[in-house]
Amino acid sequence: MRIGVITFPGSLDDVDAVRAVxxxxxxxxxxxxxxxxxxxxxxxxxxxxxxYGDYLRAxxxxxxxxxxxxxxxxxxxxxxxxxxxxxxQVLCEAGLLPGALTRNGHLHxxxxxxxxxxxxxxxxxxxxxxxxxxxxxxxxxxxGRYVAAPADLDRIEGEGRVAVRYLExxxxxxxxxxxxxxxxxxxxxxxxPHPEHAVEDLTGPSTDGLGFFTSVLKAVVSx
Amino acid sequence: xPRVVVDVVLxxxxxxxxxxxxxxxxxxxxxxxxxxVRQGKHFVLEVDGTPDRAELQQIAETLLANPVxxxxxxxxxxx
Numbered sequence: 489m490r491i492g493v494i495t496f497p498g499s500l501d502d503v504d505a506v507r508a509v510x511x512x513x514x515x516x517x518x519x520x521x522x523x524x525x526x527x528x529x530x531x532x533x534x535x536x537x538x539x540y541g542d543y544l545r546a547x548x549x550x551x552x553x554x555x556x557x558x559x560x561x562x563x564x565x566x567x568x569x570x571x572x573x574x575x576x577q578v579l580c581e582a583g584l585l586p587g588a589l590t591r592n593g594h595l596h597x598x599x600x601x602x603x604x605x606x607x608x609x610x611x612x613x614x615x616x617x618x619x620x621x622x623x624x625x626x627x628x629x630x631x632g633r634y635v636a637a638p639a640d641l642d643r644i645e646g647e648g649r650v651a652v653r654y655l656e657x658x659x660x661x662x663x664x665x666x667x668x669x670x671x672x673x674x675x676x677x678x679x680x681p682h683p684e685h686a687v688e689d690l691t692g693p694s695t696d697g698l699g700f701f702t703s704v705l706k707a708v709v710s711x
Numbered sequence: 712x713p714r715v716v717v718d719v720v721l722x723x724x725x726x727x728x729x730x731x732x733x734x735x736x737x738x739x740x741x742x743x744x745x746x747x748v749r750q751g752k753h754f755v756l757e758v759d760g761t762p763d764r765a766e767l768q769q770i771a772e773t774l775l776a777n778p779v780x781x782x783x784x785x786x787x788x789x790x
Contacts (some may be wrong), residue, residue, distance in 0.1 A: 545777055581777065588780045593728050635725050635780055
């Protein structure tokens with residue numbers, strides 16, 4: 489099981505994502521955004537950070553990187569893709585996930601441990617959780633407010649595309665407390681909070697985040 | 712060289728906390744007559760030859776703006 493982690497200029501959390509992949513029992517594969525080679529990986533993680541300095545819009549330029557276009561093609565045929573924070577922004581900008589991430593409602597960067605509810609426990613990245621399960625992982629963003637037009641939000645909710653919701657306080661003003669969404673087939677998931685920072689007792693508030701990385705092992709085997 | 716202007720603003724239904732912060736500052740400065748502020752981006756493109764409206768519209772909608780949340784307004788030299 490090979491899981492790629494793409495590094496862009498300005499990525500920050502790629503090393504933590506690689507570590508989480510390894511702790512989950514898979515082989516992490518470091519990928520470079522400008523190449524056109526996914527190196528036969530079975531799944532891909534787009535990590536957090538500030539790709540291309542967030543110039544234009546967060547994730548906008550990274551979404552047009554050569555390797556991301558390859559990821560889009562593979563994702564449409566079922567390869568699991570996880571976007572965390574900036575990676576979530578990239579997936580929305582690339583059109584793989586609905587909605588957009590904008591400046592936090594209160595305009596402050598928010599960094600804290602955050603309670604979440606797993607809404608969908610049947611996606612490629614969340615099947616090791618129970619539906620409705622409460623987890624705590626770090627959240628840290630300045631442009632994490634999930635938005636879409638009201639009619640689009642109704643459609644997203646109606647299709648069951650909300651994968652993760654904020655609990656016990658919304659850190660950034662995201663509409664309907666949406667912390668993460670999934671693709672129609674449940675293979676692509678994006679979320680603003682950071683499960684890769686909650687995989688070891690020594691360095692995280694919990695080990696609740698590890699489930700994202702163990703889930704995908706089963707998703708790839710069963711595909 | 713022809714200059715093309717592209718203005719990008721958030722759709723009316725998307726809230727704009729940056730614009731609201733500017734509005735708050737204007738109120739504190741005594742400009743009570745300003746009712747709302749929407750903050751956006753203004754791009755100036757210099758292009759070779761006669762600007763191609765269709766191509767520029769595509770540039771605006773696929774890179775300069777995110778159509779999920781933003782509207783674009785294109786102005787060519789002939790407008």
